[in-house]
Amino acid sequence: MANGQWYPADWPDRIRALADGDLVPVEPRRAATVMLLKDTATGTVVHMLRRRASMAFAGGAYAYPGGGVDPRDDEHQIHWAGPTRAWWAARLGVDETAAQAIVCAAVRETYEEAGVLLAGPTPESVVGDTTGADWEADRAALVARELSFAGFLERRGLVLRSDLLGVWTRWITPEFESRRYDTWFFVAALPEGQRTRNASTEADRTVWIRPQDAAEGYDKGELLMMPPTIATLRQIAGYGSAAEALAAAPGRDLTPVLARARLVDGQIVLSWPGHDEFTKHIPTGGASR
Numbered sequence: 001m002a003n004g005q006w007y008p009a010d011w012p013d014r015i016r017a018l019a020d021g022d023l024v025p026v027e028p029r030r031a032a033t034v035m036l037l038k039d040t041a042t043g044t045v046v047h048m049l050r051r052r053a054s055m056a057f058a059g060g061a062y063a064y065p066g067g068g069v070d071p072r073d074d075e076h077q078i079h080w081a082g083p084t085r086a087w088w089a090a091r092l093g094v095d096e097t098a099a100q101a102i103v104c105a106a107v108r109e110t111y112e113e114a115g116v117l118l119a120g121p122t123p124e125s126v127v128g129d130t131t132g133a134d135w136e137a138d139r140a141a142l143v144a145r146e147l148s149f150a151g152f153l154e155r156r157g158l159v160l161r162s163d164l165l166g167v168w169t170r171w172i173t174p175e176f177e178s179r180r181y182d183t184w185f186f187v188a189a190l191p192e193g194q195r196t197r198n199a200s201t202e203a204d205r206t207v208w209i210r211p212q213d214a215a216e217g218y219d220k221g222e223l224l225m226m227p228p229t230i231a232t233l234r235q236i237a238g239y240g241s242a243a244e245a246l247a248a249a250p251g252r253d254l255t256p257v258l259a260r261a262r263l264v265d266g267q268i269v270l271s272w273p274g275h276d277e278f279t280k281h282i283p284t285g286g287a288s289r
Contacts, residue, residue, distance in 0.1 A: 003218055003219050003220075003221055005218075005224075005225070005226075005227065005230070005278060011176065011177075011270070011282075012268060012282045014176040014177070014178070015176045015261045015268050015270065015282070016268070017176070018175060018176045018261070019261070019263065019268075023176060025175035025176070025180070026177075026178065026179075026180050027180070028172055028173055028180035028181055028182040029068050029069070029180065029181050029182065030068065030069040030098070030101070030102060030105070030181075030182050031066060031067060031068045031069060031105065031181040031182065031183040031184075032066055032067075032069065032102050032103075032105040032106035032109060032183065032184050032185075032186060033063070033064045033065065033066025033067075033106070033109070033183055033184075033185050033186070034064055034065055034066060034106050034109065034110045034165070034185075034186045034187070034188055035047075035064050035168065035185065035186065035187045035188070035232060035236060035245075036064070036065065036110060036114060036116060036188055036189075036190055036196070037187060037188070037189050037190065037236070037242035037245060038189065038190040038208065038242060039241050039242055040208075042210070043210050043212075043240075044210070044211070044236075044239065044240065044241055044242055044245070045208040045209055045210050045211075046064070046208070046209060046210075046211055046214070046233070046236065047064070047065070047114055047190075047196050047206065047207075047208055048062045048063065048064060048206065048207050048208075048209060048214065049062070049063060049064070049065065049113065049114075049205065049206045049207075050062050050063075050204055050205040050206070050207075051063060051204075060224050061224045061225055061226055061229070062214070062223050062224065062225050062229060063225070063226065063229055064185075064229070065109050065110050065112070065113035065114045066105075066106075066109050066113070066183065067105065067109045067112070067113070068105065068181065069098075069101045069102055069104075069105045070101070070104070070105065070108070070145070070148060070149060071101070072148040072149075072150065072151075073100060073101040073104035073105065073108075073148060073149050073150055074097045074098065074100065074101045076148075076150040076151075076154070077100075078100070078104070078149075078150045078153050078154065078160055079153060079154075079158065079159040079160065080100075080159065080160050080162060081120075081123035081124075081159045081160065081161050081162060081163055082123075082161060082162035082163025082164070082165075083162055083163065085099055085100050088100070088102075088103055088162065091167060091250075091254070092167060092184060092254070093254065102184055103160070103162050103165065104149050104150065104160065105149075106165060106184070106186045106188075107119065107149070107160055107161075107165070108142060108149040108152075110188070111130070111139060111142070112139060112142055112143050114196045114197070114206070115130055115131065115139070115194075115195070115196055115197045116130070116190060116191065116194050116195075116196055117130050117158075117191075117194070118160070118161045118164045118165065118188060118191065119153060119158040119159060119160050119161055120158060120159055120161060121157060121158060121159070122159060123159050123161075126161060126164070126191040126192070126193070126194070127158070127191075127194070128193040128194065129193060129194065129195070130194060131195075131197070138152055138155075138156070164188050164189070164191070165186045165187070165188050166186060166187045166188070166245070166246045166247075166248075166249025166250065166252075167184055167185070167186050167249060167252070167254065168185045168186060168187050168232060168235070168236075168249055168252050169184075169185045169228070169231075169232060169235075169252060169253075169254065169257070170182070170183065170184050170185070170254045170255070170256045170257070171183050171185070171227075171228040171256065171257045171258075172256045172257070172258045174258065174259035174261070174270075175258075176261065182256070183228070184254075185228065185232055186249075187236065187242075187245050187246055187249055188246070189242035189243065189246060190242075196208070210237075211233040211234070211236050211237035212233075212237045214233050215230060215233045215234055215237060218230050218233075227259075227272055227275060227278045228257070231257075231275055231278075257272055257273060257274065257275065258272075258273070259271065259272050259278075260272075260273065266283070267281050267282060267283055268280075268281075268282040268283075269281055269282075270282060
């Protein structure tokens with residue numbers, strides 16, 4: 001039975017074009033995505049959304065809240081709690097300005113797409129319910145990029161709680177893709193008093209699901225996912241609570257995972273280092289297995 005690995009039909013042609021020198025790789029855009037966790041009586045669950053089938057990138061696939069970095073978040077020194085920007089820069093492998101923007105992207109996208117905000121009026125607090133009309137107006141302005149996240153925090157007198165995040169892994173979209181992202185995956189626990197909702201215009205469904213159940217759905221071909229999504233689900237399934245996953249994050253290897261394509265015996269072999277389950281053998285005629 002085929003699994004639910006997302007695989008665009010145009011990849012073989014794009015891989016050949018890259019190999020022949022007819023395709024110039026686009027520069028990947030920095031991005032962040034967040035595995036939002038909560039503990040239940042039946043185990044830890046993760047918040048996932050299903051991208052609308054009409055989406056050009058990964059349409060129909062299950063993913064986590066996430067998106068690209070807003071360059072405006074490089075520009076302002078925002079109120080910040082938790083590990084310093086220097087600590088985050090060292091952990092993420094970037095400079096301090098970029099580190100702030102990446103962490104901001106993780107927190108902003110979680111708020112934009114799930115309605116959950118990892119920020120509070122003090123370094124020790126987190127806001128409560130964010131479903132009111134005034135909150136929704138600010139969230140809509142963030143989505144429309146009419147308001148920067150730094151400006152949003154400043155307007156509301158909020159402190160970003162970087163200590164509520166743990167960075168888990170880093171994946172870079174293959175060089176032959178038309179839309180490329182250099183994505184840091186984070187973990188976070190749902191703050192007490194907040195609740196998720198489907199706030200994203202890019203998703204038609206959201207679920208709280210046990211990682212092992214989501215992985216089983218993928219294995220059966222029932223849930224479509226990109227390789228980094230199913231890989232991270234399998235990794236976090238081994239932890240008994242959200243706190244355990246967060247505690248494990250500082251020790252995680254952040255060496256970027258980048259797919260490689262090579263020609264072997266007349267076939268294109270597409271592989272992700274360290275993740276053999278995603279290897280594809282693509283005959284020169286274009287079919288894959």
